[in-house]
Amino acid sequence: MFSLNKLSPTITNMIRFDHSHVMVTFHQYERDKRPSVKKALADTICDALEIHAALEEEIFYPVMRQRDAGEPFMHKAEPEHDEMRRLISELRRTSGSDPRHDKLVMELMRDVMHHVADEETTLLPHAEAMLSKDALSELGAQMTRRRLELVGPKAGKLAKSHAVGFSGSGTALLVGLASAVFAAKAFAPKKPWKSNPA
Ligand SMILES: [Fe+2]
Ligand SMILES: [Fe+2]
Structure with a gap:
């Protein structure tokens, strides 16, 4: 059966x-x-990483674990996300004018670069070898719907802090949000992602 989800970008x-x-x-x-700009950039980074990690843990990693239980990266992926969350909460508690703020951002960047390199060189190619294009697109649509749920309640706050000091990331957030809204309407017009008993 044809599904609109198959038109979604792949996960x-x-x-x-x-x-x-x-x-x-x-x-x-x-x-x-300026400290306020540094704080706004750090907020954008922290929000984006938290949402990304939750989406991977809820939607992508379980599928990979099921299909490829021997994949060594899967044993350290979530502990690495937890370490990232520890740094994020420390960063959020630190003022943009505190020299520790720079240090924490650099530490978080190092960890994220390492983790992303592992995902992009092993996990993502494995997923593309194991799953069909349609399955990857179905998972992509699922990820978009869940992203909208996670971003939705704080969209106003996010757009505000992400617009401070620079434009690229704010634009990416809004584009991401607009496509999520589009996808939610296009992919599930009668059956929203939240079960609605009414
Ligand atoms: Fe990850
Ligand atoms: Fe990732």
């Missing part, structure tokens, strides 16, 4: 897009920028 390409978006934002962070 692996969405993951690559998220990685590029967060790396671009890391590269906009400079030690001599």
